Amino acid sequence: MFKSTTVSNSGPATDAPVRGRYDQMYGTTFSGPVQKDRQFQDAARNESMAKAVYQGDPRQFMNQMGKGVRAGGKMEAYRAGIQGAAQSSKAYAQANQDLLNRLADERAANLQFQERLSGERGWMRDLQMDRDAVNSRMAMNAYKEFADVELAEKEREAKRIVNEANRAATIMSALF
Amino acid sequence: MKKLSPLKEIGAIPKPGYSNPRFWSPSKNTPDVPQGGFTSIIGTSRPLDDAEVNRVMQVATGPKAVYGAVGGSGAASTDALQDAFAQMSANALGSAQDEFQTKYQSQAQKSQAEDILGQKQSATDRFRMEMGVESFARDTWQRLQQGYKDLAQYAIEEQKNASARFWASFLGSL
Numbered sequence: 001m002f003k004s005t006t007v008s009n010s011g012p013a014t015d016a017p018v019r020g021r022y023d024q025m026y027g028t029t030f031s032g033p034v035q036k037d038r039q040f041q042d043a044a045r046n047e048s049m050a051k052a053v054y055q056g057d058p059r060q061f062m063n064q065m066g067k068g069v070r071a072g073g074k075m076e077a078y079r080a081g082i083q084g085a086a087q088s089s090k091a092y093a094q095a096n097q098d099l100l101n102r103l104a105d106e107r108a109a110n111l112q113f114q115e116r117l118s119g120e121r122g123w124m125r126d127l128q129m130d131r132d133a134v135n136s137r138m139a140m141n142a143y144k145e146f147a148d149v150e151l152a153e154k155e156r157e158a159k160r161i162v163n164e165a166n167r168a169a170t171i172m173s174a175l176f
Numbered sequence: 177m178k179k180l181s182p183l184k185e186i187g188a189i190p191k192p193g194y195s196n197p198r199f200w201s202p203s204k205n206t207p208d209v210p211q212g213g214f215t216s217i218i219g220t221s222r223p224l225d226d227a228e229v230n231r232v233m234q235v236a237t238g239p240k241a242v243y244g245a246v247g248g249s250g251a252a253s254t255d256a257l258q259d260a261f262a263q264m265s266a267n268a269l270g271s272a273q274d275e276f277q278t279k280y281q282s283q284a285q286k287s288q289a290e291d292i293l294g295q296k297q298s299a300t301d302r303f304r305m306e307m308g309v310e311s312f313a314r315d316t317w318q319r320l321q322q323g324y325k326d327l328a329q330y331a332i333e334e335q336k337n338a339s340a341r342f343w344a345s346f347l348g349s350l
Contacts, residue, residue: 085258096235103232118217118218136308143313162331
Protein backbone atom coordinates (compact mmCIF):
# COMPACT_ATOMS: atom_id res chain seq x y z
CA MET A 1 0.00 0.00 0.00
CA PHE A 2 1.14 3.52 -0.58
CA LYS A 3 0.04 6.84 0.71
CA SER A 4 -1.51 9.20 -1.77
CA THR A 5 0.45 12.36 -2.32
CA THR A 6 -2.59 14.22 -3.59
CA VAL A 7 -3.20 17.34 -1.57
CA SER A 8 -6.61 17.01 -0.01
CA ASN A 9 -8.34 18.96 2.68
CA SER A 10 -11.18 16.50 3.06
CA GLY A 11 -9.52 14.20 5.52
CA PRO A 12 -6.74 13.91 8.02
CA ALA A 13 -3.29 13.90 6.49
CA THR A 14 -1.95 11.97 9.46
CA ASP A 15 -3.37 9.69 12.08
CA ALA A 16 -3.82 12.63 14.42
CA PRO A 17 -7.35 12.99 15.72
CA VAL A 18 -9.29 15.51 13.68
CA ARG A 19 -11.79 16.52 16.30
CA GLY A 20 -11.68 20.25 16.83
CA ARG A 21 -9.43 20.87 13.88
CA TYR A 22 -10.68 23.13 11.13
CA ASP A 23 -11.60 21.13 8.11
CA GLN A 24 -12.97 22.71 4.94
CA MET A 25 -15.05 19.61 4.28
CA TYR A 26 -17.39 20.56 7.09
CA GLY A 27 -17.18 24.33 6.75
CA THR A 28 -20.25 26.43 6.01
CA THR A 29 -20.73 28.35 2.81
CA PHE A 30 -23.05 31.26 3.58
CA SER A 31 -21.00 34.44 3.63
CA GLY A 32 -23.48 36.97 4.95
CA PRO A 33 -26.97 38.41 4.64
CA VAL A 34 -28.04 39.32 1.14
CA GLN A 35 -29.13 42.95 1.37
CA LYS A 36 -30.91 45.22 -1.03
CA ASP A 37 -28.96 48.14 -2.43
CA ARG A 38 -29.02 50.62 0.44
CA GLN A 39 -28.02 53.54 -1.73
CA PHE A 40 -30.95 52.84 -3.99
CA GLN A 41 -33.29 52.62 -1.02
CA ASP A 42 -32.01 55.86 0.44
CA ALA A 43 -32.43 57.54 -2.93
CA ALA A 44 -36.04 56.34 -3.02
CA ARG A 45 -36.65 57.81 0.40
CA ASN A 46 -35.05 61.12 -0.55
CA GLU A 47 -37.21 61.16 -3.63
CA SER A 48 -40.31 60.68 -1.53
CA MET A 49 -39.27 63.51 0.78
CA ALA A 50 -38.69 65.82 -2.16
CA LYS A 51 -42.07 64.88 -3.58
CA ALA A 52 -43.65 65.66 -0.24
CA VAL A 53 -42.26 69.16 -0.24
CA TYR A 54 -43.17 69.75 -3.83
CA GLN A 55 -46.65 68.29 -3.60
CA GLY A 56 -47.28 70.27 -0.46
CA ASP A 57 -47.01 73.47 -2.37
CA PRO A 58 -50.67 74.42 -2.90
CA ARG A 59 -49.98 76.81 -5.72
CA GLN A 60 -49.78 73.96 -8.17
CA PHE A 61 -53.43 73.13 -7.43
CA MET A 62 -54.67 76.67 -7.92
CA ASN A 63 -56.20 77.85 -11.10
CA GLN A 64 -54.81 81.16 -12.19
CA MET A 65 -58.09 82.98 -12.54
CA GLY A 66 -56.97 86.45 -11.65
CA LYS A 67 -53.87 88.47 -12.31
CA GLY A 68 -50.47 88.08 -10.75
CA VAL A 69 -49.03 85.67 -8.26
CA ARG A 70 -51.84 86.12 -5.75
CA ALA A 71 -54.51 85.35 -8.32
CA GLY A 72 -57.56 83.31 -7.24
CA GLY A 73 -60.20 83.48 -4.56
CA LYS A 74 -59.94 82.57 -0.87
CA MET A 75 -62.07 79.51 -1.30
CA GLU A 76 -59.82 78.29 -4.02
CA ALA A 77 -56.79 78.96 -1.87
CA TYR A 78 -58.39 76.93 0.90
CA ARG A 79 -59.20 74.07 -1.45
CA ALA A 80 -55.71 74.14 -2.88
CA GLY A 81 -54.29 74.12 0.65
CA ILE A 82 -56.33 71.03 1.50
CA GLN A 83 -55.19 69.26 -1.63
CA GLY A 84 -51.58 70.22 -1.06
CA ALA A 85 -51.70 69.04 2.54
CA ALA A 86 -53.23 65.72 1.48
CA GLN A 87 -50.68 65.09 -1.25
CA SER A 88 -47.79 66.18 0.91
CA SER A 89 -48.84 64.02 3.87
CA LYS A 90 -49.12 60.97 1.67
CA ALA A 91 -45.66 61.54 0.32
CA TYR A 92 -44.17 62.10 3.78
CA ALA A 93 -45.84 58.93 4.98
CA GLN A 94 -44.45 57.16 1.94
CA ALA A 95 -40.99 58.47 2.77
CA ASN A 96 -41.22 57.02 6.27
CA GLN A 97 -42.69 53.84 4.86
CA ASP A 98 -39.57 53.63 2.68
CA LEU A 99 -37.44 53.96 5.80
CA LEU A 100 -39.41 51.25 7.58
CA ASN A 101 -39.14 49.00 4.54
CA ARG A 102 -35.40 49.46 4.40
CA LEU A 103 -34.89 48.73 8.09
CA ALA A 104 -37.28 45.76 7.97
CA ASP A 105 -35.62 44.35 4.86
CA GLU A 106 -32.19 44.61 6.48
CA ARG A 107 -33.30 42.89 9.67
CA ALA A 108 -35.24 40.22 7.80
CA ALA A 109 -32.20 39.51 5.63
CA ASN A 110 -30.08 39.20 8.78
CA LEU A 111 -32.51 36.74 10.30
CA GLN A 112 -32.71 34.74 7.11
CA PHE A 113 -28.92 34.55 6.99
CA GLN A 114 -28.78 33.40 10.61
CA GLU A 115 -31.41 30.76 9.96
CA ARG A 116 -29.69 29.45 6.86
CA LEU A 117 -26.29 29.38 8.50
CA SER A 118 -27.75 27.59 11.46
CA GLY A 119 -29.42 25.12 9.12
CA GLU A 120 -26.21 24.47 7.26
CA ARG A 121 -24.33 23.99 10.51
CA GLY A 122 -26.92 21.41 11.45
CA TRP A 123 -26.38 19.53 8.24
CA MET A 124 -22.62 19.72 8.75
CA ARG A 125 -23.00 18.32 12.24
CA ASP A 126 -25.00 15.45 10.77
CA LEU A 127 -22.28 14.81 8.23
CA GLN A 128 -19.59 14.86 10.89
CA MET A 129 -21.71 12.50 12.91
CA ASP A 130 -21.96 10.17 9.92
CA ARG A 131 -18.20 10.29 9.49
CA ASP A 132 -17.61 9.57 13.16
CA ALA A 133 -20.14 6.75 13.10
CA VAL A 134 -18.32 5.13 10.17
CA ASN A 135 -15.00 5.55 11.95
CA SER A 136 -16.52 4.04 15.08
CA ARG A 137 -17.71 1.00 13.17
CA MET A 138 -14.25 0.59 11.70
CA ALA A 139 -12.71 0.82 15.15
CA MET A 140 -15.18 -1.74 16.46
CA ASN A 141 -14.35 -4.07 13.60
CA ALA A 142 -10.64 -3.73 14.26
CA TYR A 143 -11.13 -4.37 17.98
CA LYS A 144 -13.31 -7.42 17.32
CA GLU A 145 -10.86 -8.76 14.78
CA PHE A 146 -8.05 -8.64 17.31
CA ALA A 147 -10.14 -10.54 19.84
CA ASP A 148 -11.24 -13.14 17.27
CA VAL A 149 -7.73 -13.75 15.97
CA GLU A 150 -6.26 -13.96 19.44
CA LEU A 151 -8.94 -16.35 20.61
CA ALA A 152 -8.53 -18.55 17.54
CA GLU A 153 -4.79 -18.66 18.07
CA LYS A 154 -5.26 -19.69 21.71
CA GLU A 155 -7.75 -22.36 20.65
CA ARG A 156 -5.23 -23.86 18.26
CA GLU A 157 -2.59 -23.71 20.97
CA ALA A 158 -4.88 -25.47 23.47
CA LYS A 159 -5.61 -28.22 20.94
CA ARG A 160 -1.89 -28.67 20.32
CA ILE A 161 -1.29 -29.05 24.04
CA VAL A 162 -4.14 -31.53 24.46
CA ASN A 163 -3.16 -33.57 21.43
CA GLU A 164 0.43 -33.67 22.60
CA ALA A 165 -0.69 -34.94 26.00
CA ASN A 166 -2.89 -37.57 24.36
CA ARG A 167 -0.08 -38.76 22.15
CA ALA A 168 2.30 -38.94 25.09
CA ALA A 169 -0.22 -40.94 27.12
CA THR A 170 -0.75 -43.36 24.25
CA ILE A 171 2.96 -43.92 23.76
CA MET A 172 3.67 -44.22 27.44
CA SER A 173 0.83 -46.69 27.84
CA ALA A 174 2.31 -48.80 25.09
CA LEU A 175 5.76 -48.67 26.67
CA PHE A 176 4.67 -49.74 30.10
CA MET B 177 -21.50 -36.52 42.72
CA LYS B 178 -20.20 -32.99 42.56
CA LYS B 179 -22.53 -30.32 41.41
CA LEU B 180 -21.97 -26.87 40.10
CA SER B 181 -22.04 -24.28 42.81
CA PRO B 182 -25.19 -22.19 42.65
CA LEU B 183 -25.29 -19.12 40.52
CA LYS B 184 -24.74 -15.78 42.13
CA GLU B 185 -28.04 -14.00 42.35
CA ILE B 186 -27.95 -11.50 39.51
CA GLY B 187 -30.67 -9.33 40.99
CA ALA B 188 -32.39 -6.49 39.22
CA ILE B 189 -30.86 -4.72 36.30
CA PRO B 190 -29.34 -1.35 37.25
CA LYS B 191 -31.81 1.48 36.92
CA PRO B 192 -31.07 3.17 33.61
CA GLY B 193 -28.74 6.10 34.04
CA TYR B 194 -27.54 5.01 37.50
CA SER B 195 -24.40 3.09 38.34
CA ASN B 196 -24.56 -0.09 40.41
CA PRO B 197 -21.34 -1.41 42.00
CA ARG B 198 -22.34 -4.99 41.23
CA PHE B 199 -22.23 -4.39 37.52
CA TRP B 200 -20.01 -2.76 34.99
CA SER B 201 -21.01 0.87 34.48
CA PRO B 202 -20.52 2.98 31.38
CA SER B 203 -18.19 5.96 31.56
CA LYS B 204 -21.06 8.46 31.44
CA ASN B 205 -24.80 8.53 31.53
CA THR B 206 -25.63 11.79 29.83
CA PRO B 207 -24.58 13.49 26.58
CA ASP B 208 -21.72 15.96 26.63
CA VAL B 209 -22.85 19.58 26.73
CA PRO B 210 -20.51 22.21 25.25
CA GLN B 211 -18.78 24.53 27.66
CA GLY B 212 -21.11 27.42 28.35
CA GLY B 213 -24.12 25.42 27.23
CA PHE B 214 -25.83 25.35 23.88
CA THR B 215 -25.86 28.66 22.08
CA SER B 216 -27.39 29.83 18.83
CA ILE B 217 -26.34 32.37 16.25
CA ILE B 218 -29.97 33.33 15.87
CA GLY B 219 -30.76 36.43 17.93
CA THR B 220 -34.25 36.99 19.30
CA SER B 221 -34.02 40.61 20.39
CA ARG B 222 -36.34 43.17 18.80
CA PRO B 223 -34.93 44.04 15.39
CA LEU B 224 -35.57 47.80 15.58
CA ASP B 225 -34.33 49.89 18.47
CA ASP B 226 -36.28 52.78 19.99
CA ALA B 227 -34.46 55.43 17.97
CA GLU B 228 -35.29 53.65 14.74
CA VAL B 229 -38.93 53.28 15.73
CA ASN B 230 -39.07 56.99 16.53
CA ARG B 231 -37.59 57.86 13.17
CA VAL B 232 -40.10 55.67 11.39
CA MET B 233 -43.07 57.11 13.26
CA GLN B 234 -42.00 60.73 13.10
CA VAL B 235 -43.88 61.73 10.00
CA ALA B 236 -43.11 65.32 9.01
CA THR B 237 -45.94 67.75 8.66
CA GLY B 238 -46.33 69.13 5.18
CA PRO B 239 -45.53 72.76 4.46
CA LYS B 240 -48.29 75.18 5.29
CA ALA B 241 -50.27 76.60 2.47
CA VAL B 242 -48.42 79.59 1.19
CA TYR B 243 -51.44 81.55 0.23
CA GLY B 244 -54.55 82.39 2.06
CA ALA B 245 -54.50 79.54 4.53
CA VAL B 246 -51.76 81.04 6.67
CA GLY B 247 -53.70 82.95 9.27
CA GLY B 248 -56.45 83.41 6.73
CA SER B 249 -59.77 81.82 6.06
CA GLY B 250 -59.80 78.09 6.84
CA ALA B 251 -56.23 78.07 8.20
CA ALA B 252 -57.18 76.24 11.38
CA SER B 253 -59.01 73.48 9.57
CA THR B 254 -56.16 73.05 7.07
CA ASP B 255 -53.66 72.79 9.90
CA ALA B 256 -55.91 70.31 11.67
CA LEU B 257 -56.18 68.27 8.50
CA GLN B 258 -52.42 68.20 8.13
CA ASP B 259 -51.96 67.15 11.73
CA ALA B 260 -54.58 64.46 11.29
CA PHE B 261 -52.79 63.10 8.23
CA ALA B 262 -49.46 63.10 10.02
CA GLN B 263 -50.84 61.43 13.12
CA MET B 264 -52.72 58.86 11.11
CA SER B 265 -49.60 58.03 9.14
CA ALA B 266 -47.49 57.85 12.29
CA ASN B 267 -50.06 55.56 13.85
CA ALA B 268 -50.20 53.32 10.79
CA LEU B 269 -46.43 53.16 10.60
CA GLY B 270 -46.23 52.45 14.31
CA SER B 271 -48.63 49.56 13.90
CA ALA B 272 -46.68 48.28 10.90
CA GLN B 273 -43.33 48.35 12.67
CA ASP B 274 -44.87 46.73 15.75
CA GLU B 275 -46.35 43.95 13.66
CA PHE B 276 -43.04 43.47 11.90
CA GLN B 277 -41.15 43.33 15.18
CA THR B 278 -43.62 40.88 16.68
CA LYS B 279 -43.55 38.56 13.69
CA TYR B 280 -39.79 38.83 13.50
CA GLN B 281 -39.35 37.91 17.14
CA SER B 282 -41.73 34.99 17.06
CA GLN B 283 -40.01 33.66 13.94
CA ALA B 284 -36.57 34.21 15.49
CA GLN B 285 -37.56 32.41 18.67
CA LYS B 286 -38.87 29.45 16.69
CA SER B 287 -35.70 29.29 14.62
CA GLN B 288 -33.49 29.61 17.68
CA ALA B 289 -35.35 26.80 19.41
CA GLU B 290 -34.94 24.60 16.34
CA ASP B 291 -31.25 25.45 16.17
CA ILE B 292 -30.62 24.51 19.78
CA LEU B 293 -32.84 21.46 19.51
CA GLY B 294 -30.78 20.34 16.52
CA GLN B 295 -27.58 20.72 18.53
CA LYS B 296 -29.04 18.72 21.40
CA GLN B 297 -30.16 16.06 18.96
CA SER B 298 -26.62 15.86 17.61
CA ALA B 299 -25.19 15.64 21.12
CA THR B 300 -27.60 12.80 21.91
CA ASP B 301 -26.72 10.99 18.68
CA ARG B 302 -23.06 11.24 19.59
CA PHE B 303 -23.79 9.98 23.09
CA ARG B 304 -25.63 7.00 21.60
CA MET B 305 -22.69 6.26 19.33
CA GLU B 306 -20.09 6.55 22.09
CA MET B 307 -22.09 4.35 24.42
CA GLY B 308 -22.57 1.81 21.66
CA VAL B 309 -18.84 1.67 21.05
CA GLU B 310 -18.13 1.40 24.76
CA SER B 311 -20.64 -1.38 25.20
CA PHE B 312 -19.30 -3.29 22.23
CA ALA B 313 -15.73 -2.89 23.45
CA ARG B 314 -16.68 -4.19 26.88
CA ASP B 315 -18.51 -7.18 25.36
CA THR B 316 -15.59 -8.03 23.13
CA TRP B 317 -13.07 -7.68 25.93
CA GLN B 318 -15.14 -9.92 28.19
CA ARG B 319 -15.63 -12.48 25.41
CA LEU B 320 -11.88 -12.63 24.88
CA GLN B 321 -11.13 -13.00 28.60
CA GLN B 322 -13.75 -15.68 29.19
CA GLY B 323 -12.85 -17.50 25.98
CA TYR B 324 -9.23 -17.62 27.05
CA LYS B 325 -10.19 -18.97 30.50
CA ASP B 326 -12.32 -21.67 28.82
CA LEU B 327 -9.43 -22.74 26.67
CA ALA B 328 -6.95 -22.71 29.54
CA GLN B 329 -9.27 -24.87 31.62
CA TYR B 330 -9.93 -27.19 28.69
CA ALA B 331 -6.18 -27.70 28.14
CA ILE B 332 -5.53 -28.48 31.81
CA GLU B 333 -8.49 -30.83 32.16
CA GLU B 334 -7.62 -32.73 29.02
CA GLN B 335 -3.99 -33.11 30.14
CA LYS B 336 -5.24 -34.54 33.42
CA ASN B 337 -7.49 -36.93 31.49
CA ALA B 338 -4.57 -38.09 29.38
CA SER B 339 -2.49 -38.59 32.50
CA ALA B 340 -5.33 -40.55 34.10
CA ARG B 341 -5.60 -42.79 31.05
CA PHE B 342 -1.87 -43.51 31.20
CA TRP B 343 -1.94 -44.38 34.89
CA ALA B 344 -5.03 -46.51 34.42
CA SER B 345 -3.30 -48.38 31.65
CA PHE B 346 -0.07 -48.70 33.64
CA LEU B 347 -1.76 -49.92 36.79
CA GLY B 348 -3.89 -52.32 34.80
CA SER B 349 -0.82 -53.88 33.28
CA LEU B 350 0.74 -54.75 36.63
